[in-house]
Ligand SMILES: *[C@@H]1O[C@H](CO)[C@@H](O)[C@H](O)[C@H]1NC(C)=O
Ligand SMILES: *[C@@H]1O[C@H](CO)[C@@H](O)[C@H](O)[C@H]1NC(C)=O
Ligand SMILES: *[C@@H]1O[C@H](CO)[C@@H](O)[C@H](O)[C@H]1NC(C)=O
């Protein structure tokens with residue numbers, strides 16, 4: 520009998536430890552383009568709690584509390600069964616992504632560990648499962664976050680974009696989509712963590728490698744004419760072909776979209792509040808740009824731009840989000856109080872005193 524009991528105990532132990540092993544899997548493991556979705560599936564989460572959460576990490580080597588964002592598992596309707604799935608569009612941050620599932624309980628809510636809106640940040644004491652890595656098939660060399668701006672000459676247009684390395688890149692452009700006969704080299708620059716003036720931007724929690732920021736000028740454009748362009752290089756890959764209408768100095772009208780305070784939307788909760796309202800703002804501007812057809816227009820975003828507030832990847836999310844309009848019409852910004860108010864901010868013209 521004693522022997523039997525011991526056997527039973529062993530069996531029980533074995534069964535419960537087998538059950539306790541939560542797993543998380545992802546599909547697909549390679550995303551073709553920035554903005555494509557990955558499906559994250561988990562199972563085997565015992566006695567699920569509505570505070571269990573999924574951490575989103577990029578790069579995958581980030582420490583547990585350096586997630587870029589998180590979702591509570593109860594975002595999936597089947598979470599009470601201990602398994603579920605969440606589909607998440609991912610912006611290419613020039614690093615792979617990975618996902619971790621944590622148990623978090625009411626008693627572990629730490630009133631001193633809060634986000635910028637005084638909501639508790641999730642606890643990372645109990646890791647239940649960790650996924651494999653998701654990568655972007657286009658790699659880290661593909662140009663992303665393409666946006667246009669006027670430049671000093673009236674017949675030029677500047678294009679800016681981001682890539683994961685500093686190798687040479689170009690813009691090629693022309694009036695016919697099949698023949699982008701003109702080309703100009705792009706200048707690449709980057710910034711480092713030491714260049715950031717305060718936390719969290721200059722700390723490991725807010726900082727991510729920004730890649731290289733390239734800009735090139737398309738010259739000798741004919742006013743009011745539609746141009747096609749793409750950026751990149753033969754060795755690192757080219758962007759898709761975009762188009763814009765060149766500035767027409769003889770036109771009697773100026774069409775401008777002017778707004779401030781937009782912010783950006785992220786498909787996860789992060790350290791700061793993000794702005795889902797920006798999704799409709801951009802949707803309506805895009806609809807109006809499409810309705811304008813072949814008339815040139817411009818955007819003037821008069822400050823309070825991304826509300827990234829020192830979390831660098833939120834800028835990536837912002838530039839990815841505006842790309843559908845900023846790759847078609849020049850997108851200009853001014854600084855608002857969120858860009859200006861920082862005490863060590865060096866630009867202090869007399870008239871602003
Ligand atoms: C990626 O592209 C390949 C080839 O075009 C296609 O078969 C696959 O379905 C795409 N994957 C996703 C997630 O869109
Ligand atoms: C998930 O749980 C949290 C914490 O209890 C709760 O605030 C939230 O409303 C829940 N979400 C859903 C979709 O049930
Ligand atoms: C990114 O993930 C892919 C696929 O999971 C892997 O082959 C590749 O080595 C990873 N890249 C880095 C830089 O770790």
Ligand SMILES: *[C@@H]1O[C@H](CO)[C@@H](O)[C@H](O)[C@H]1NC(C)=O
Nearest residue numbers: 713715716717718721722723
């Ligand atoms: C971040 O910037 C602040 C203000 O300049 C400085 O006091 C702090 O030491 C910096 N932190 C790091 C990690 O460099």
